[in-house]
Amino acid sequence: MSDSVSVRVNGKPVTVRAGATVAVAVLAAGATCRASVTGQPRSPLCGMGTCFECRVAINGEPQRRSCQVLCEAGMEIEANG
C-alpha cells in the first residue's frame, strides 16, 4: 500500500499522506475551501464536521465537508482557490 495519495485541487496536482482528509489537501494546495454568502474566503474551523466551513465540491458533488472525507487517488476537488 502506498503511503501517499495524489488528488487535484482546482486542477492542480497535490500529494498528501495516505489517510489525509480532503481539507488537508485543499490547505496543502494553498487554496481556501469555500466562499461565504458574502464572498469571504473560508477554511476549516472545527476540523470535526460540525462547522461546515470546509465545504468543497468533490468529484462534482458540491457541499461536501472536506474534513470528513478521506482523499482517494484521482479525486477532483473544487475549492475556493
Next chain:
Amino acid sequence: MDSVRHLSFDVAVVGAGPAGIAAALAAADSGVTVGLIDDNPAAGGQIWRGVQSAPQNSASSIWFQRLNKSAVQLVRGARVFHAAKGELAAESDDSAIQISYGKLILTTGARELFLPFPGWTLPNVTGAGGLQALLKSGLDIAGKRVVIAGTGPLLLAVAAYARKCGAKVVAICEQTTRSRMVRFGMKMLLVPGKAPEALRFAYELRGIPHWTDCWPVAAFGSRRIESVRISRQGQTSEIECDYLACGFHLIPNVELPRMCGCRLESGFVHVNEYQQTSAPGIYCAGEPTGIGGLELALAEGEVAGYAATNWEDRAKHLFAKRARYGKGVRILKDAFPLRPELKNLARPDTLVCRCEDVPHERLREHGCWRAAKLHARCGMGPCQGRVCAPAAEFLFGWQIDSVRPPVFPVRCASLAAVPSHSAAARN
C-alpha cells in the same frame, strides 16, 4: 441514485469515540447485536482521531483491537439526523440508512465553543481542538508559526501536539487568571492519572510562553491570518503567525439527546447512576453528561453498555472507577470561567453566524435566539447554529432550547426515506 439500507440492532450506539466504543463493547459482552454508528470516516472520536494508523498509542490500541475482534458492527460515515421511538434515520455518502433498535446509547461527544472577535473568520484561524483534528488528519504544519489561545487544559494538549508535528508554537494565551491556573494545577495532581500527564506536558512545552490573563483581540490578514493582536494582562501586542488555534472550552453535543426527549440539566444530559436518561431505553455517556475527559468517558460508556443489556452487576462494578475519574469534572468547571471581557471582543460588523454572515449589530437588537433566527437568519445555515448558538448564549445570555429534525442537513432522498409513521410519531 440513493439506495436505502436497513439495519437492526438490539443496542444502537451513536458516536464512536471512547465512550461509544466502551459502551458498544460492554453491550456486546451479552451476545446481543450492537451497532456503533459514527459520522467520521473511522472510529475513535476526536481524541483518538487518526490513531488507528499509529498503533504505538497503547491506551487506544487496546480498545481498537477489542473493537476489531468484537461482533460490534461499525457503521462509519453515517450521520444520524432523525430519531423516533425505536428508530434512527441516518445518511451516508451514497445511501439513506434506517436503523431500528431496542436500546439506544448516545455518546455524541463534544465540540468547541468559539467566540467571535474581529478576524476570526479568516482562513487558518481554527479551533484549538480544530487544529489538532486537522493535524491528526494529515495537515503538514512543520515550521509554521502557531499561536494557541482560548481556555482550558486542551490548549496545552494542542500545543504539545502541534510542536511534536514540527510547528513553532509562538505562545499559549490562556484567558483565565494566573491564580486560578495554579489552583487548577494543584487540584489536578490529586486526580488519578492526571499527575503524569501534567508533568509530561510541562516537559513537552518547555520554552513556550504560557501567558495567563491573555486572549486574542483581533486577527489580521488578507487571504489568511498573518498576525493576531492579543491582550495580555491589560496590554495589547501583535504577534505574527501562520495559524491561530483558538477554543473556549468544550460544549456537549446534545442535539440528538434533546431530539430523543432526554431531559437536560444545566445544558448537560441528565442521567441516573446507570447512565440512563429520562427517556425510556435511552442511555447517555461521555461528554454530553458532563465534560470529564477520556477515562471518565470510558467508564461511563462501559456502565451504559452493561446497563442497557440488563447486566447491572457488571455496571455496578464500575461505579467506583467512574466516581474517581468524575472528580476532574468539577475542577474543570470551576477553574476556567470565561471572563466578561470576552463578550466585548466582537465589533458591530464582526460576524457571529458564519454560515449566513450575520454580524453582531444585527443580533443585539433582538431579545432572544428565536427572534434572531427569524429576522436575521442567525443559525439558519448548514451548521444549524452549532457554532453561533453557543456563542450567542454567551454573548447575549439567550436560552437556546429548540431542536428539530433533521439535526444535520441531508439530501432530499434521505428525508424521503424516513418512514412516515416515525415522522408522524414525533410531532
